[in-house]
Amino acid sequence: MHPYARAVPATLFDKLWDSHCIETDDDGDGLIYVDRLVLHERTGGVALDALARRGEGVRRPEHAFCVVDHVVDTVPGRGDETRVPGGTDFIVALRQGAADFGLRLFDVGDEDQGIGHLVSAEQGIALPGLSIACPDSHTCTLGALGALAFGIGTSELEHALATSTLRMARPETMRVTIGGRLGGDATAKDLALHLIGTHGASGGSGAAVEFCGEAVTAMDVEGRMTLCNMAAEFGAATAVIAPDDAVFGAAGATPLAPAEPPLGYWSTLRTAPGARFDRDVALDAAGVTPHVTWGTSPEHSAPVRARIPPASGAAARGALEYMGLEPGVALDSVPIDAAFIGSCTNARLGDLRAAARVLKGRRVAPGVAAVCVPGSTRVKRAAEAEGLDRVFEAAGFEWRESGCSMCFYAGGETFGAGKRVVTTTNRNFEGRQGPGVRSHLASPAVVAASAVRGRIAAPDALPRP
Amino acid sequence: MHRGVAAPLLRANIDTDAIIPSREMRRVSRTGLADGLFANWRYLDPARRDPNPEFVLNRPERAGASILLGGPNFGCGSSREHAVWALHEFGVRVVVAPDFSPIFRKNCAANGLLAACVPLDAVEALAAWTDDDPQARHLTVDLRARKIVGGGSPIPFEVPRGHRMRLLRGLDAIALTQGRAAEIDAFEQRRFDAHPWARLPAARGR
Numbered sequence: 001m002h003p004y005a006r007a008v009p010a011t012l013f014d015k016l017w018d019s020h021c022i023e024t025d026d027d028g029d030g031l032i033y034v035d036r037l038v039l040h041e042r043t044g045g046v047a048l049d050a051l052a053r054r055g056e057g058v059r060r061p062e063h064a065f066c067v068v069d070h071v072v073d074t075v076p077g078r079g080d081e082t083r084v085p086g087g088t089d090f091i092v093a094l095r096q097g098a099a100d101f102g103l104r105l106f107d108v109g110d111e112d113q114g115i116g117h118l119v120s121a122e123q124g125i126a127l128p129g130l131s132i133a134c135p136d137s138h139t140c141t142l143g144a145l146g147a148l149a150f151g152i153g154t155s156e157l158e159h160a161l162a163t164s165t166l167r168m169a170r171p172e173t174m175r176v177t178i179g180g181r182l183g184g185d186a187t188a189k190d191l192a193l194h195l196i197g198t199h200g201a202s203g204g205s206g207a208a209v210e211f212c213g214e215a216v217t218a219m220d221v222e223g224r225m226t227l228c229n230m231a232a233e234f235g236a237a238t239a240v241i242a243p244d245d246a247v248f249g250a251a252g253a254t255p256l257a258p259a260e261p262p263l264g265y266w267s268t269l270r271t272a273p274g275a276r277f278d279r280d281v282a283l284d285a286a287g288v289t290p291h292v293t294w295g296t297s298p299e300h301s302a303p304v305r306a307r308i309p310p311a312s313g314a315a316a317r318g319a320l321e322y323m324g325l326e327p328g329v330a331l332d333s334v335p336i337d338a339a340f341i342g343s344c345t346n347a348r349l350g351d352l353r354a355a356a357r358v359l360k361g362r363r364v365a366p367g368v369a370a371v372c373v374p375g376s377t378r379v380k381r382a383a384e385a386e387g388l389d390r391v392f393e394a395a396g397f398e399w400r401e402s403g404c405s406m407c408f409y410a411g412g413e414t415f416g417a418g419k420r421v422v423t424t425t426n427r428n429f430e431g432r433q434g435p436g437v438r439s440h441l442a443s444p445a446v447v448a449a450s451a452v453r454g455r456i457a458a459p460d461a462l463p464r465p
Numbered sequence: 466m467h468r469g470v471a472a473p474l475l476r477a478n479i480d481t482d483a484i485i486p487s488r489e490m491r492r493v494s495r496t497g498l499a500d501g502l503f504a505n506w507r508y509l510d511p512a513r514r515d516p517n518p519e520f521v522l523n524r525p526e527r528a529g530a531s532i533l534l535g536g537p538n539f540g541c542g543s544s545r546e547h548a549v550w551a552l553h554e555f556g557v558r559v560v561v562a563p564d565f566s567p568i569f570r571k572n573c574a575a576n577g578l579l580a581a582c583v584p585l586d587a588v589e590a591l592a593a594w595t596d597d598d599p600q601a602r603h604l605t606v607d608l609r610a611r612k613i614v615g616g617g618s619p620i621p622f623e624v625p626r627g628h629r630m631r632l633l634r635g636l637d638a639i640a641l642t643q644g645r646a647a648e649i650d651a652f653e654q655r656r657f658d659a660h661p662w663a664r665l666p667a668a669r670g671r
Contacts, residue, residue, distance in 0.1 A: 022652040023645070027627040031645065033652055035663055043545070045493045056639070062667040086491045093493045130663060137544040137568055151568055153546035154495070155575035155638070163642045165649060168571065169625050201478050202538035206567045235538060237567040258662035265660065297478045315477045315536075408543070411488030427542060429480045431505045 009272035011173050012240050013208040016148040016269070020131045022165065032148075032166045036063050036125050038116045038134035039103070039157065042070035045093025047135070047157045048101060056162045058101045064161060065125055066098045066105040067116040071410050074342075074373045074400040080108060083412035114376025114402045117141040117344045121225065122378050124254025128243040128266045133160055137232045138344050138426065144224035145251055146243030146269045151232065171237040172278035174207035175271075178215040180286030185459045187354070188223035189346055189424070189443040191215065192230035193291035195283060197301035204236035207279060210271060211241050215285035221246050222350040229345045233298040233426055242270035290458045292331055292422070293441040295319030296430045304332050304446060304458045322430050323438050324420075332456050334440075337419040338369040339451035340433075341397070341444055343407040346424035347375030351444040352383045356391040358448035361465030364396035365454030369415060371398045373405040395452070409434040422450040467558050467579070467606045469531035470599055472521045473592035479535055480542030481569065485551040486511070487543075498547055499554035522555075526599045532606065534592045535562035537585060540569025549576045559606050561588055561613065561622065574628035575638065579608060581622035591615045608632060 010018070022031040039047065044066055051058070058064055071087035072078065080088050091108065098105040106113045112123065116134055120126040120142055128146035133139065135157045142149040150166065160166055178191060196203065209231050216224065224241050231239035243251070243266060252261035293301045294308045296319040302309065310327045311317045320326060325334065341347065341355050352374060364370045372392045374380035380402055383389060389399045406413055407425040414434025415421050421439050424447050428439040440456060449457040489501025500514075507522060509515040516523045522530060533552070539562035540548065549572040552560070558578060563585045565573075573580040583591075594616035595602045605614040608629060612619035624632075631638070642649075657664045 022648055025627070027630050029625075029627040031642065031649075033649070033656065042490070046495060049493065050495075054639070062665045085488075089493050127662075129660070135544055135546075137542065137566075151544045153544055153549070153568060153572035153575060155546060156571060159639050159642065162639050163646075163649065164653065165642055167627070167638065167642060169627055171567070200538075201541060202564055205538070205564050233541075235541065235564075235566060256665065262660065262662055299478075318476065408482065408487050410490070427480070427482070429482045429542060431486060432482050435505065435511060 009275040011271045011275045011277060012146070012210055012242050012269060013173050014275070016129070016131070016240065017170060019129070020148060025167070029167050029169050032168060033131060034133050034160045034164050034166055035130040036132040037065070037157070037160055038120055038125060038132065039064065039066045039094065040070050040116050040134070040136065041068050041072065041090040041094040043135045043154045043157065045090055045097050047154050047161065048097030049093065050158050051161055052100065058103065058161045059164045061102045064103045066094055066103050067119050068094065068106065068108050068113060069115045069403050071412070072108055072403045074403045074405040076401060078108065078401055084410040087410070087412065111377055114378060115344045115347070115404055117229070118348065118376040118379065121145060122254060122376060124251060124256035127251050127257060128247060128269055133166060138229050140231045140236060140239045141225050141229040141344055143238055143240040144221065144228040145247050146240065146266065149238055171206055171208040174204055174209045174279040174281070175277040176209055176211050177282040178211065178213040178285050179282065180215055180284045181218055182215055182285045182288065185290050185445050186288045187443040187445065188219055188226040189230070190288050190291040191285060192227055193293065193298065193301040193441060194288050196230065196234050196298045197291070198283065199234070199281060201233060201297050201299040202235035204231060204234035206235065206237050209234065209236040209239045211239060212271070216241060217244070220350060221250055222348040225348065226345055230298070230426060290443060290446045292446060292456055293428045294323065294325060294331060296322055296428055298426070298428060298441060300428070301441070302331060304456060306331060332458065332461065334456045335420070335454060336368060336422050336450055336456060338415040338421040339364070339447050340371050340406050340421055340423040340425065341447055342371070342373030342375065342405050343425040344375060345426045346444050347373060347379065349379050349382050351424065352379065352388050355444040355448040356388045358445050358459050358462070359395040359397070359452065360391050362395055362452045362462065364451045368451050368454055370396055370451045371400060371406065373400040374402050377402045406433055408432055409437070422447045422456060466608065467531070468603050469558065470527060470529050471532040471534055471591065471595045471604045472527045472530035473534040473595070474521055475534065475536045475589065475592060477536040478538045478541055481540055481545050481548035482542055484540070484548040485545065490545070490547050495550050496554065498551035502551040502555045529556065531556050532559045532561065532604050533557050534588050535560055537563045539565050541566040544568045546572045546576070549573050549578055553578055561591065563588060570628070574631050577632065577635070579606065579624065579632055581606065581613065581624055583613065583620055583622045587620045590617070591620065
C-alpha cells in the first residue's frame with residue numbers, strides 16, 4: 001500500500017496513480033514510475049538519437065519495446081522500402097537505436113509485428129496494474145486492460161527512457177457510466193461516436209476517464225479497447241476500465257505475463273464503492289444505433305439513418321464545405337468512393353469478423369476501392385486461419401499486411417483528393433487521410449455495409465446475399 | 466514577459482495534423498518543420514508551396530506573428546511533438562486558447578512555448594483589438610503575473626503551475642529528475658518487492 005493512500009474510497013485511476021507516484025513535487029506535479037515503454041519508428045529514432053547525443057542510457061532497456069507500424073508499407077511483400085517518402089530512414093533509425101540500446105524490436109517481417117497498442121496487449125507488455133507510455137495519442141487504448149496508459153510527446157519519451165518516469169499534473173477524474181445493453185448492429189465504436197457527438201471532442205478534456213456500467217461490463221475486451229481508444233478523441237488524458245475475468249484470462253495468457261498472474265492484486269483494480277469523481281456523465285447504450293461522422297471532427301457524428309443536422313457555427317459550416325455536404329442530407333444516401341478497415345481503433349479479430357459477417361456472399365459496389373489492414377500480424381494470422389481473408393478478397397477487398405496504413409497520410413498512400421472514404425479509424429480531420437480526402441468514421445460493420453451498397457449504410461439495410 | 470504580433474486562428478479543434486501534416490515530417494529530426502507549419506491552409510498547393518494570401522500567417526499585417534490566438538480544444542489529435550517544434554521554429558512563443566489537448570500542452574512546456582488558457586470571449590476580444598493594426602497593437606504576455614495585456618484591462622490566463630515554473634526556470638527536465646535518482650531507485654525496489662511480476666528479466670540485448 002502506498003504510504004499516502006487516502007482514507008476515502010479511491011477510484012481505479014486513483015489507485016493506479018497512487019501506486020506509481022514516487023513523489024509529488026513543489027509544483028504539485030507527480031513523478032510517475034513508468035513500467036513499460038513502447039517506441040515506434042515515427043518518433044523512436046529521434047528520441048533514441050537525442051538520448052545518445054546527451055550521453056544518456058536507457059534506464060531499463062528490458063522494459064522498453066519498439067514496433068514498426070507508423071510509416072511501414074502494408075502492401076503484400078513489403079520490406080524497408082516505403083511509399084512514404086523518406087520512410088525507410090525512420091525504420092532504419094529505429095532499428096539502429098534499438099540495437100544500440102538493446103531494446104526488443106518487433107521488426108518488419110516479425111511474426112509478432114503490428115500496431116503498437118495491439119502488440120502491447122497481445123504480448124503482455126501492457127498488463128493490469130502496470131503503467132505504460134508510448135509516443136502515440138491512442139495509448140489510452142490499453143486502459144481497457146486496467147493499465148495506467150499515457151500517450152506522450154518525444155521529449156517526454158526521452159525523459160521516460162532516461163529516468164523510467166514521467167512528470168505530470170494529476171488529471172481530474174471523470175466517470176462515464178454507460179447503462180443498458182448495446183442492441184442490433186451497434187458496437188463500442190458507435191457508443192464512442194455517440195458520446196463524443198453528445199459531449200463534444202473536448203468533453204473529457206484533460207480527464208482520466210473511467211468507463212463503467214452495464215454496457216461496458218457486457219462488452220468483450222476488444223470492444224472495451226475500442227472505447228478507450230476513442231477517449232483520445234474525447235480530449236481525455238487517459239481512459240481506464242476495471243479489468244475483470246475476461247481481461248485476466250487474456251492478459252494472463254500473453255507471452256510476457258508472469259507464469260502465475262497476480263489475480264489477487266489484479267482484482268483490487270476497481271473503483272471502491274462511494275469513491276468520488278470530479279466529473280460524472282451517463283448515457284444509455286440501449287438507444288444507440290450505428291453511427292457515422294459527417295464532418296471533420298469526431299464530434300460531428302450522427303446515426304447512419306439520420307440527416308445531417310443544421311450547421312451551428314462557422315466550424316460546422318467549414319466542415320460541411322470541406323466534406324461537400326449540406327444540412328438535411330440523409331447520411332445513408334451519401335455515395336462513397338472507398339472503404340477502409342484498419343487501425344488501432346477497429347482492426348482486432350472481432351472487428352474483422354464483424355466486417356466479414358457483412359461481406360460474406362456479397363461484393364463491394366463497382367467503383368469502390370476497399371482495403372482491409374489487420375491491426376497486427378497475429379490478428380492477420382488468426383483471421384486467415386478462420387478464412388476471413390478469403391471472405392474479404394472474394395468481396396473485393398484488398399487484404400494487407402499489418403500497420404497504421406491509411407489511418408493517416410504521411411505522403412504515401414491515399415484514396416485521393418475529393419474521395420469520400422468510410423473508415424474504421426479514429427480521426428476525420430481535414431486532410432488526415434490525404435489532401436482533400438473526406439473521411440467518415442464508422443464501425444467495421446458499417447464500413448463493410450457501405451462498401452457493398454456504395455453509399456453510407458447500416459448493416460441491416462443490405463438485401464440478403 | 467513576451468511581446469509580439471498576434472495572429473487569430475479561432476476555429477475549434479485545430480488538430481496537430483493541421484498544424485503539421487504527417488507528410489511534412491520528412492526527416493528523422495526535430496528541425497526543418499517550420500516550412501510545413503499549417504501546410505494545408507498556408508499554401509494553395511502544398512506541394513508547390515504557393516502561399517494562400519488569405520491565410521492569417523501570410524497576411525502582411527500579421528508578419529512576424531509570435532502569438533497565436535486559437536479556438537477550443539487546440540492541439541487535439543496526434544501526440545506528435547513536431548507540431549510544437551514547427552510552431553517554435555516558425556517563431557511562435559505563445560498560444561492562447563480556451564483549452565488544449567493535454568499532450569499538446571505538455572509538449573509546449575517541454576519546448577519553451579506557453580500554452581495559455583483564456584475563455585473564448587476573451588480570446589475573441591484580444592483578436593478583435595489587434596485587428597485594427599496588428600503590427601502596432603502588440604500583445605504583452607506576462608508569465609509571472611499570468612496576464613495578457615492588450616487594449617483593455619489585463620486578461621488573466623491559466624497555466625499549470627509545473628509548466629509555468631518550467632518556462633520561468635528553463636530547467637533541463639531530465640537532469641532535474643535525475644537529481645531524484647535515489648528516490649526513483651528506492652521506489653522501484655519497493656515496487657519490485659511488492660510486485661515481482663512487474664519486473665522482466667534483463668537477459669536480452671548487449
